[in-house]
Amino acid sequence: GAGVSQSPRYKVAKRGQDVALRCDPISGHVSLFWYQQALGQGPEFLTYFQNEAQLDKSGLPSDRFFAERPEGSVSTLKIQRTQQEDSAVYLCASSSKGVVVGTGELFFGEGSRLTVL
Amino acid sequence: GENVEQHPSTLSVQEGDSAVIKCTYSDSASNYFPWYKQELGKRPQLIIDIRSNVGEKKDQRIAVTLNKTAKHFSLHITETQPEDSAVYFCAANSNSGGSNYKLTFGKGTLLTVNP
Numbered sequence: 001g002a003g004v005s006q007s008p009r010y011k012v013a014k015r016g017q018d019v020a021l022r023c024d025p026i027s028g029h030v031s032l033f034w035y036q037q038a039l040g041q042g043p044e045f046l047t048y049f050q051n052e053a054q055l056d057k058s059g060l061p062s063d064r065f066f067a068e069r070p071e072g073s074v075s076t077l078k079i080q081r082t083q084q085e086d087s088a089v090y091l092c093a094s095s096s097k098g099v100v101v102g103t104g105e106l107f108f109g110e111g112s113r114l115t116v117l
Numbered sequence: 118g119e120n121v122e123q124h125p126s127t128l129s130v131q132e133g134d135s136a137v138i139k140c141t142y143s144d145s146a147s148n149y150f151p152w153y154k155q156e157l158g159k160r161p162q163l164i165i166d167i168r169s170n171v172g173e174k175k176d177q178r179i180a181v182t183l184n185k186t187a188k189h190f191s192l193h194i195t196e197t198q199p200e201d202s203a204v205y206f207c208a209a210n211s212n213s214g215g216s217n218y219k220l221t222f223g224k225g226t227l228l229t230v231n232p
Contacts, residue, residue, distance in 0.1 A: 004160075033218075040224075041224055041225070042121075042123075042206050042208075042224050043206070043220075043222050045219050045220065048219065056219065091160070095218075103149040103217050103220075105151070106151075106163070108160040110160045
């Protein structure tokens with residue numbers, strides 16, 4: 001497809017379960033971002049990849065959160081031992097611009113809504 | 118780090134009226150200020166952006182103004198239509214250490230255009 005694709009769209013997990021959220025960015029986009037959007041709030045930065053390199057993970061809330069992009073395209077955000085406070089929409093975004101070139105338009109996916117019971 | 122404040126949190130206007138949403142930022146090194154529109158349950162989509170080398174940018178019914186001295190920027194929508202109803206987010210980039218990719222978003226403004 002032409003846009004950023006995320007799966008699953010909805011995930012319900014019991015507290016303590018591990019979850020994995022997938023992002024397919026726009027083909028050829030160098031940069032990939034994960035953002036967390038709590039209900040009624042703006043997106044908050046989690047982590048940034050340029051190709052396969054994770055250049056910034058300063059926004060990850062705890063060591064239970066892990067992201068990877070091994071081949072520089074598809075990315076997975078993994079959350080271990082989920083807690084209720086992890087409930088949010090997780091947005092993936094990609095951009096054709098790299099960190100050195102400058103800020104370019106972010107193209108967001110529809111998000112994965114995680115509910116932890 | 119960057120801090121972005123957005124006001125108002127909700128805005129209700131009559132169709133055809135103008136709407137203005139204001140944001141302030143804290144990092145004087147920020148140089149990129151996008152605005153995103155998010156309809157309920159949908160993805161955020163860029164509607165307009167401005168870089169720090171200009172003070173105003175227009176695209177049909179939408180305009181953005183930037184005051185670098187005061188560190189604030191505003192979104193102006195004229196001749197509002199019901200399809201403009203959505204949540205609008207402002208954002209500013211962090212521009213430290215040569216890396217300017219990280220966007221900090223405001224908390225959003227729920228705009229309702231009443232027919």
